[in-house]
Amino acid sequence: MVEKRLTPEEALKQYKLQTTGKLKIFLGYAPGVGKTFSMLNEANRRFERGEDVVVGYFESHERKDTIEQLKDLPLMPLKEIPHGSIKLKEMDVDSIIERAPKLVIVDELAHTNAPGSKNKKRYEDVIEILNAGINVYSTVNLQHLESLNDIVQQITGITVNETIPDNILTNAEVVIIDIPPESLRNRLRRGNIYKPFLIESALKNFFRNGNLAALRELTLRQIADEVDEDLEEYKINHDINDNWYTCERIMVSISSNPKSKRLIRLGARIAKKYKCQLYVVYVECTHILSAKETPDRVKTLEDNIQLAKKFNAEVVELSGKSISHALLKFSQEKHITQLIIGHPHRSKFQRLFRGSTTNKFLEHAKDVQIIVVPYDAM
Structure with missing residues (x-):
């Protein structure tokens, strides 16, 4: 067996992975869920096993339980930066790189440094520390992710000014720190998050149940998408084509038949139930025996497409001599788990020479549940 040679780009990527430190992010949906506590807890376990761990920056917010988690972890001195008549303290990146520990703890990843910082x-x-080959543990809340800035503002009414690029999260190992919203509100009421005079205001504003539930779901969905991409890359790298039911993906096959609207509505209900991706697919058949489109049929198809878009479906137009083959290829590429298809009556002549789209798909599809809805029953 001939070993495949790496391209220069692949070799460079592999080298960087071997020499760059690893980033682990403890992610939450709101302040107080326990990100810093969990990060320090894990750092202490590694420190107790004899690993070289230091704290580059730590923000306690005067939370007693969090402060106690520092235990015996060595603290790196902060760098003083003159700012008018006062001196601000920030993480000393150069000292950390010179010290070269195996792991450094850096709290509050989205923080904006004081003017005059490196x-x-x-x-x-953190990127500079990682490039020096040092591993980093850090913390951040999802509202600081750049791509979600507008969504978070819509949910909470609060503009988040400190953000991080999405690729920081994409390239890190992510640990979700999660507690139910009401438990978080109880933690706030007990004074474990903010000082007493801030509690009532926080409960009525950012820490409203609706805000927290929405942010929590947004966090879980975001990470599910990241995990899904990692799984897809793994399957491609290992030449795995089987459909693994990690999440539902619904595909509706439509045509210029006005009764396709029922199929779209059924698909939308199922996608809503599973909170999953909905694809509405139309195949432009190039077979010589296929029915030719008329202005009325084109108009009806456009109406069907517009209905699909109202349900936020991803509308896809395919082309091919065989509708079943085009649908099958697409379902494999997108790892479709459920197909909804109408079953119109073909003439004897069409069945003789072209067979049934549904039967062909059933014959070749793997791991796809098929819902066949007879058009005559609509």
């Missing part, structure tokens, strides 16, 4: 943002400090 880097403008703390995540830039």
Whole structure:
């Protein structure tokens, strides 16, 4: 067996992975869920096993339980930066790189550094530390992710000014720190998150049940998408084509038949139930025996497509001599788990020469549940 040679780009990527430190992010959906506590707890376990662990920056927010988690972890001195008549303290990146520990703890990844710091943002400090071959543990809430800035503002009414690029999260190992919203509100009421005079205001604003439930779901969905991408990459790298039921993906096959609207509505209900991706697919058949489109049929198809878009479906137009083959290929590429298809009556002549789209799909599809709805029953 001939060993496949790496391209220069692949070799460079592999080298960087071997020499760059690893980033682990403890992610939450709101302040107080326990990100820093969990990060320090894990760092202490590694420290107790004899690993070289230091704290580069730590923010206690005067939370007693969090402060106690520091235990015997060595603290790196902070760098003083003159700012007018006062001196601000920030993480000393150069000292950490010179010290070269195996793991450094860096709290609050989205923090903006004081003017005059080496880097403008703390995540830039972390990138520099990682490039020096040092592993980093850090914390962040999902509202600081750049791509979700507008959504978070819509949910909470609060503009988040400190953000991090999405690729920081994409390239890190992510640990979700999660507790139910009401448990978090109880933690707030007990004074474990903010000082007493801030509690009532926080409960009525950012810490409203609706806000927390929405942010929590957003966090879980975001990470599910990241995991899904990792799984897809793994399957491609290992040449795995089987459909693994990690999440539902619904595909509706439509045509210019006005009764396709029922199929779209059924698909939308199922996608809503599973909170999953909905694809509405139309195949432009190029077979010589296929029915030719008329202006009325084109108009009806466009109406069907517009209905699909109202349900936020991803509308896809395919082309091919065989509708079943086009649908089968697409379902394999997108790992479809359920197909909804109409079953119109074909003439004897069409059945003789072309067979049944549904039967052909059933014959060749693997791991796809098929819902066949006879058009005559609509």
